[in-house]
Amino acid sequence: MxxxxxxxxxxxxxxxxxxxxxxxxxxxxxxxxxxxxxxxxxxxxxxxxxxxxxxxxxxxDGATILEGFGRYWMLYTAEEGYGPLLEMTGTNVHEFLENLNIMHSRIRSTFDELRPPDFEVTDATDDTLLLHYRTERPGLAPMCVGILHGLAERFDQKITVEHRDKKDEGADHDTFFVTVVG
Ligand code: HEM
Incomplete structure (x- = not known):
C-alpha cells in the first residue's frame, strides 16, 4: 500500500x-x-x-481499529493536499460515492502502481443506496465503514451503514446499505 x-x-x-x-x-x-x-x-x-x-x-479487534482509521483517513487526506480533489468529487455522500472510482483513477497519475478498490452504487433512492465494494485485499471492509462515516461528517450528514454481504463469509464481494438519516 x-x-x-x-x-x-x-x-x-x-x-x-x-x-x-x-x-x-x-x-x-x-x-x-x-x-x-x-x-x-x-x-x-x-x-x-x-x-x-x-x-x-x-x-x-482489528475491525474496530480499521473503522477508526477510516474516519481519520478523511481528515488526513483533506489536510495532506487532497482537499480540492475531495471538493471536486462531490457535495454529498451519494454524489461522492458515484464518483469514487473516477477519484481514485485521477490520482493514478501520481501513484502509478495504484491498485485501488472498485465501488459501485446501485438501488439508490432519495435517502438510501447500496454500495458494492470490490478489492483484491482481504479484511478492509471495516475501513470502508469508517470512511463512510467520515464522509458523512464532512458533508454534515447523518448516516447509518449496514454491512450486508460479506466476502469473508463467502459472498462474492462486500456490500453496504447506506441510509441518510439527517
Ligand atoms: C482524497 C481522498 C483519497 C485518496 C487520496 C485516496 C487514495 C488512496 C490510496 C493511495 C490508496 C492505496 C492503494 C494502493 O496503495 O494501491 C487507497 C486505498 C483505499 N481507498 Fe482511497 N483515497 C481517497 C478516498 C477514499 C474514499 C472516500 C474511500 C471510500 C470508501 C476510499 C476507499 C479506499 C479503500 C477501502 C482502500 C484500501 C485498499 C483496498 O480496498 O484495496 N478511498 N486510497
Whole structure:
C-alpha cells in the first residue's frame, strides 16, 4: 500500500496511543522506526502488521481499529493536499460515492502502481443506496465503514451503514446499505 496510507495509519496510532504507543506498535510489528514516503509503494503486509500489532497492544479487534482509521483517513487526506480533489468529487455522500472510482483513477497519475478498490452504487433512492465494494485485499471492509462515516461528517450528514454481504463469509464481494438519516 502506498506510503500515504501508512503515514495516515501512523498519524492515527499516534493520535490514539501517543508517540510511545507508536514506538511499541512498530517494535511489535518488527518495523525499526520507519519513515514512510507518501509516493513510495510498500508491501501490504506492512499495513496489516501495524494494524495487527495495534490490535494486540490495545486489545481492540482489528475491525474496530480499521473503522477508526477510516474516519481519520478523511481528515488526513483533506489536510495532506487532497482537499480540492475531495471538493471536486462531490457535495454529498451519494454524489461522492458515484464518483469514487473516477477519484481514485485521477490520482493514478501520481501513484502509478495504484491498485485501488472498485465501488459501485446501485438501488439508490432519495435517502438510501447500496454500495458494492470490490478489492483484491482481504479484511478492509471495516475501513470502508469508517470512511463512510467520515464522509458523512464532512458533508454534515447523518448516516447509518449496514454491512450486508460479506466476502469473508463467502459472498462474492462486500456490500453496504447506506441510509441518510439527517
Ligand atoms: C482524497 C481522498 C483519497 C485518496 C487520496 C485516496 C487514495 C488512496 C490510496 C493511495 C490508496 C492505496 C492503494 C494502493 O496503495 O494501491 C487507497 C486505498 C483505499 N481507498 Fe482511497 N483515497 C481517497 C478516498 C477514499 C474514499 C472516500 C474511500 C471510500 C470508501 C476510499 C476507499 C479506499 C479503500 C477501502 C482502500 C484500501 C485498499 C483496498 O480496498 O484495496 N478511498 N486510497
Amino acid at each position: 502506498y506510503g500515504l496510507v501508512n503515514k495516515a495509519v501512523e498519524g492515527f496510532v499516534k493520535e490514539q496511543m501517543g508517540d510511545d504507543g507508536w514506538a511499541k506498535v512498530c517494535a511489535k510489528a518488527g518495523l525499526n522506526d520507519p519513515t514512510f514516503i507518501s509516493m513510495d509503494s510498500y508491501p501490504d503486509s506492512v499495513t496489516y502488521d501495524i494494524v495487527g500489532a495495534a490490535s494486540e497492544l490495545t486489545g481492540l
